[in-house]
Amino acid sequence: MGLRVAVIGLGRGAVLTVPALAAQARIELVAGCDPDPAARAGFAARHGVPACETVEALLANADFDAAYIASPHEFHAAHTLAMAGAAKHVLVEKPMAVTLVEAASMIRAAETAGTVLMVGPSHGYDPPVEAAAALVASGAVGGVRLIHAFNYTDFLYRPRRPAELDTARGGGVILSQATHQIDMVRRIAASPVTSVRAWTGGWDARVTEGAFTALLFFANGAVANLTYSGYARYDSDALAGWVGEMGGAKSPAAHGQARALLAAIDERQAKAARTFAAGAVSSGASKHHERFGSVLITCEQADLALTPSGLDIHADDGVRRVAVPLPSIPRAGVAEAFAHAVLDGWPVPFDGRWGLESLAICHAILLSAREGRDVTPSELYPNVSERTL
């Protein structure tokens, strides 16, 4: 028995993830949904299934078991509640919501409906992250002590909708980009984050949180040091042999061009050009894993560096370069995990509670930077009952 999936939101996220859903043997792609006619037409043409304008129309007209929700951040909660209300399972993009109240309501709705709520994809699912987490969990390299992650990108200068530059509507690099680093380091440290101290920076004409740096303190004594700049002229993918976020080769010159292009084009059109509307397609099979900047994991007996191919294990007897097998298609693991969760009852890698905790860390970063003090993420959702969590 297969899983019939509808896709809500046919933007950039869907372009990158739908191929993995379509390629998963037990998933059948049955419908799409987006207010933009061009995006619907592009999706329908590419995947041979109909797409409708609204979630209401989708529920009325399509026969499906689950939804992959890739709409803008500010609609994640409403769309998840609508799906859970119709007893549909949900795979929702990160960040799972904009506010913690929204996130808690999504968890409750799925619990009430008895449906799966899975958050993803994010770079926390990247196979090298999974391999590093497994190696740490095995005890073979001693306890994890320090995780150092940074990423310098042109994120702020890629084409953006206004909401993407408005923190209150889920914009800025904290909710959108820090989430990746948070998921990665949480998976590796495998311990609750008890305190966050952070700085955020916004400058330039595109004022939102465009950069941040933060320390995340874990209950097991480990710490993660996260840094991100979306204003960067420097491109940290230079340190990974110019392999980009999606695992593909990248031109050293392309990075600097984002600003110039942005100045020359119509931003709304450019944004649409990265969606199904313009027939954009995922780069598909790649020679490298998807990745997110530099990640170095200091354990008591080894340093682990994530690489585009897998993992470099720096130990007493030298460096061992571990090639982690590439998936058949990028994000195949996310699609497979979702199918297992719904069809086989397996636990999901990142469930609603995980998503809420990562979102709370995002808000702790924002609050710590604003108030200049440590913030305990769990204190930001005191009204979410223990039962729910």
Add this chain to the structure above:
Amino acid sequence: MGLRVAVIGLGRGAVLTVPALAAQARIELVAGCDPDPAARAGFAARHGVPACETVEALLANADFDAAYIASPHEFHAAHTLAMAGAAKHVLVEKPMAVTLVEAASMIRAAETAGTVLMVGPSHGYDPPVEAAAALVASGAVGGVRLIHAFNYTDFLYRPRRPAELDTARGGGVILSQATHQIDMVRRIAASPVTSVRAWTGGWDARVTEGAFTALLFFANGAVANLTYSGYARYDSDALAGWVGEMGGAKSPAAHGQARALLAAIDERQAKAARTFAAGAVSSGASKHHERFGSVLITCEQADLALTPSGLDIHADDGVRRVAVPLPSIPRAGVAEAFAHAVLDGWPVPFDGRWGLESLAICHAILLSAREGRDVTPSELYPNVSERTL
């Protein structure tokens, strides 16, 4: 008129710095001082000047104007006080002292004597750091917002004296290594550090603070993110084309060997082998600048990356690689600045107050990590009068 300089402490620091003092046209090297007979003999043979056993003997027998104090950290204060008491100018190695009380007493002693007190060398003097600070100060790249610095080394596994692994006696990587990063980022940010939040880690058989990560918040709104591991199997000089701390080429294999060598040798003998005792010499003229890990400076209009050759300026129109002229000999600038300070009355780059402030940031890192909260460095020396500072 020249400056006659005596060298107190003929260990590793002196091996690296004395050549620059000896090469400075207005400095005359006149004497050395060290309790170790082999170090004295090696120094005398190499530089053709006598060396005595104690500071008292030095003061009684040698005719000199100034002392370069490169003794172990725990003796910096006593040696500086002895020199100031005899009206000698002082160039003292970083960290200027172990405690803030010591540092304040050194400042007072030099003020009372009317002598120069300069702290150095440190990587804050490196010509690429100076070039970056000048570029930022010029306003040409906009305000500095985020400085990201990290260094992964085998510091803990190089041969060490017991005091170097004992924080109370000035050991551990905070006083010894963080000081470099602190001097670098302070020089570039050019603003007081108002708050520090940090984590320190110690593990392995060599338990001291062997690793740390910290956020330094500046009064001008900028932040510095510092990370250091002296336990590292990974070597971050890989990111700089295997150019090491002293600007020389480095074998990728040498890093991992530090642990193995340490296990096989007599540590006390190995430590001595890096001093004048064994005829150790500075690597001398190098193809690259001295450097200290990775430093990336995010300004409002450009990202500046320190490189072994100078500075990469990543701006809107691409990358400009700036070659900063190499000094005639490593650390020539430190020797020249000291001569200018004493002979010409020029202000010194890093004076006693600078040294005390950097030391206070070190102690703020230790205290923040211990107590899990922000620490204001200036609150750690409330009893040092404004007059003194």
